[in-house]
Structures are given as structure tokens and as C-alpha cells.
Amino acid sequence: MPSASATPSRPSTPVLLAVLALVFVLGVSWILHGQRQTKAGHAALEELEAHAAQLARLDALLLQVLEAESGARAYVMSGDEHYLAAYIDGRERAGDTLAALHAGFAADPAARAAADELADPVERRWLSLDQLVAGRGSGSVEAATLIAGSAITTDIRARIEALRAPLRTRMEGITRASFERSGQARSINSVLGVAIIALLLVIGGLAWRQEELRGRIAALLRTENARLQAEVDARTADLTSLAGYLSETREAEHARLAAELHDEFGPLLSAVRMDAVWITRKLPAEALEPVRGRFDHLLDALGRVVFDQAPHRRRSQTAAARRPRARRGAALADRRDGGRRRRGHRAGGPR
Numbered sequence: 001m002p003s004a005s006a007t008p009s010r011p012s013t014p015v016l017l018a019v020l021a022l023v024f025v026l027g028v029s030w031i032l033h034g035q036r037q038t039k040a041g042h043a044a045l046e047e048l049e050a051h052a053a054q055l056a057r058l059d060a061l062l063l064q065v066l067e068a069e070s071g072a073r074a075y076v077m078s079g080d081e082h083y084l085a086a087y088i089d090g091r092e093r094a095g096d097t098l099a100a101l102h103a104g105f106a107a108d109p110a111a112r113a114a115a116d117e118l119a120d121p122v123e124r125r126w127l128s129l130d131q132l133v134a135g136r137g138s139g140s141v142e143a144a145t146l147i148a149g150s151a152i153t154t155d156i157r158a159r160i161e162a163l164r165a166p167l168r169t170r171m172e173g174i175t176r177a178s179f180e181r182s183g184q185a186r187s188i189n190s191v192l193g194v195a196i197i198a199l200l201l202v203i204g205g206l207a208w209r210q211e212e213l214r215g216r217i218a219a220l221l222r223t224e225n226a227r228l229q230a231e232v233d234a235r236t237a238d239l240t241s242l243a244g245y246l247s248e249t250r251e252a253e254h255a256r257l258a259a260e261l262h263d264e265f266g267p268l269l270s271a272v273r274m275d276a277v278w279i280t281r282k283l284p285a286e287a288l289e290p291v292r293g294r295f296d297h298l299l300d301a302l303g304r305v306v307f308d309q310a311p312h313r314r315r316s317q318t319a320a321a322r323r324p325r326a327r328r329g330a331a332l333a334d335r336r337d338g339g340r341r342r343r344g345h346r347a348g349g350p351r
Contacts, residue, residue, distance in 0.1 A: 061097045072129045125152040273302035
């Protein structure tokens with residue numbers, strides 16, 4: 001029998017389950033982290049888009065004021081009413097832009113109040129442009145209106161710049177935070193990826209070891225089955241030889257007993273038969289007639305016992321011939337058992 005140390009150890013199922021659970025946890029963490037990063041990035045993009053839209057509206061408002069001012073000055077200098085299109089349409093567009101700014105700053109009360117305060121200088125600028133257009137041809141009115149209008153435009157530009165500065169600062173902060181989150185996400189993804197790859201390699205190693213152990217166990221089982229089959233065959237042969245030996249011994253003993261009985265009682269039975277024959281010959285016929293059937297049966301039985309000596313002698317001779325062969329088979333079985341016992345003692349104990 002192989003020793004316990006030669007038996008291959010089974011792979012640790014709890015370790016494999018723990019590795020699979022760790023891979024699952026890391027995979028779920030990776031997915032959740034990716035979703036959080038995607039959500040944060042989407043929110044940052046939406047915020048950047050909102051701030052960019054507000055910047056675009058502030059630039060559009062300043063551009064509308066400047067275009068209206070340029071159109072009015074061009075009309076005053078040339079008298080061509082085509083230049084008044086930007087002035088006429090600009091008032092309505094400026095109102096729409098202010099309303100959009102008011103809605104865009106809904107989450108920032110301070111910026112919203114500043115945007116609402118911007119409507120007053122814009123309206124005053126249009127009133128000054130109305131005076132400039134209406135006083136065309138009057139040099140003193142034009143000069144005073146241009147000076148006052150320039151001061152209002154400067155105030156509008158300053159107010160717009162005051163609104164633009166926080167927006168740019170927030171956009172820069174959002175951009176930096178996005179880059180930082182991107183770097184952190186890259187680092188976390190790298191760590192999770194390396195950990196998952198390492199765990200997958202561990203799982204592959206455990207699976208390979210399990211397959212190797214399965215092959216070794218199968219080979220060990222085949223070897224043990226072959227050894228046990230050989231031992232069973234040897235024991236079967238020994239038992240067959242012993243059964244033959246016992247059968248031959250039993251037959252020889254029966255034959256010996258039959259021969260001894262025949263040798264001991266045969267002469268007596270022969271004498272009895274001879275006396276019975278003599279009696280049948282001496283008795284008168286009328287006296288023998290009632291018991292003739294019994295005498296015939298007795299003589300027949302005694303004849304079978306006395307004259308059937310040849311079969312008993314042949315069986316005795318056959319048993320005597322088989323006896324040495326049975327003794328040789330028993331001696332061979334004894335030698336084989338003795339050899340096994342000696343090998344068992346040398347191996348550390350009887351098998």
C-alpha cells in the first residue's frame with residue numbers, strides 16, 4: 001500500500017472560492033468606479049457647457065451693444081438708415097439675452113442679481129443711442145451723447161467682465177478637477193486591472209494544478225486497481241488450489257474408509273452369505289417357500305457388498321495417486337503464504 005505522504009493533496013477549494021469572490025468584488029468595484037467617473041465627467045461637462053453658454057451670452061450682449069452703437073454712429077455721420085438695423089433690432093435681442101442670462105444664473109443668486117443689475121445700464125445705453133439718433137445734425141448734442149454713451153458702454157463692459165471672471169474661474173476649476181479625476185481613474189483602473197489579471201493567473205494556476213492532481217489520482221487509482229486485481233487473482237488461485245486439495249482429500253478419505261470397512265467386514269459378510277446359501281440348500285422346499293423372497297433379497301444384498309470390491313479398490317488407487325499431487329498443491333500454497341508473511345514483516349507488519 002502506498003504511504004500517506006505519497007498521496008497527492010487535493011487543491012484547496014476554499015482558496016479557489018476566495019479568489020473567485022475577490023475577482024467578483026474587484027470587477028464590481030471596477031464597474032461602479034467607472035460608472036461614478038462617467039457620472040462625474042458627465043456632470044462636469046454639463047456644468048462647463050452651462051458656463052460656456054453664459055459666457056457666450058455675455059459676449060453676445062456686449063457685441064449687440066457695440067454693434068448698435070456703431071450702427072447709430074454710422075447713421076449720424078452718413079445719414080444712411082441702413083446702418084440703423086443693428087440699433088433697431090439690437091434692443092429686442094439684448095432683452096432676450098438678458099432674460100437668458102437671468103435664467104442661466106438661477107443656481108447662483110449673486111450672479112443672478114448682477115445680471116439683473118446689468119439690464120439698467122443696457123437700457124440707459126439704448127436711451128442714449130435714441131438721443132444720438134434723434135439729435136442728428138446738432139453738434140453739441142451729438143458730442144454730449146457720445147461722451148455719455150461711451151461712459152455707459154464702459155460700465156456695461158466692466159459689469160460683463162465682472163460676470164465673466166467667476167465663470168472662467170469655475171470653468172478652470174472644473175477642468176482641473178476633471179483632469180485630477182481622470183488621473184485618479186487611470187491609477188485606480190491600472191491597479192484594478194493588474195489585480196484582476198493577477199487573480200486570473202492564480203485561478204489558471206489553480207485550475208492547472210487541479211487538472212494535474214486529477215491525472216495523478218487517476219494514475220494512482222489505475223495502479224491500485226491493477227495491484228488489487230493481481231492480489232485477488234493470486235488469492236483466487238490459492239483458494240481454487242485449496243478447494244481442489246480439500247475435495248481430493250475428502251474423496252481419498254472416503255475411499256480409504258470404504259476400503260477399510262470392506263477389508264474388515266468383507267470376509268464376515270462373505271461367510272454370512274455362504275451360510276445363507278447353505279441354509280437355502282439344506283432347508284426343504286416347503287419350509288423355504290414362505291421366506292424365499294427374503295432370502296433372495298438378503299443374498300442379493302450380500303452379493304453386492306461382497307462382489308463390488310473392484311470399484312472400491314479402483315477409487316482407493318485413484319485417491320492414492322491424487323494424494324501426492326494434493327500434498328504438493330498444499331505445500332505450494334503454504335510456501336506462497338509464508339513468503340507473503342515474510343514480505344509483510346519486512347514492510348513493517350503483516351498485510
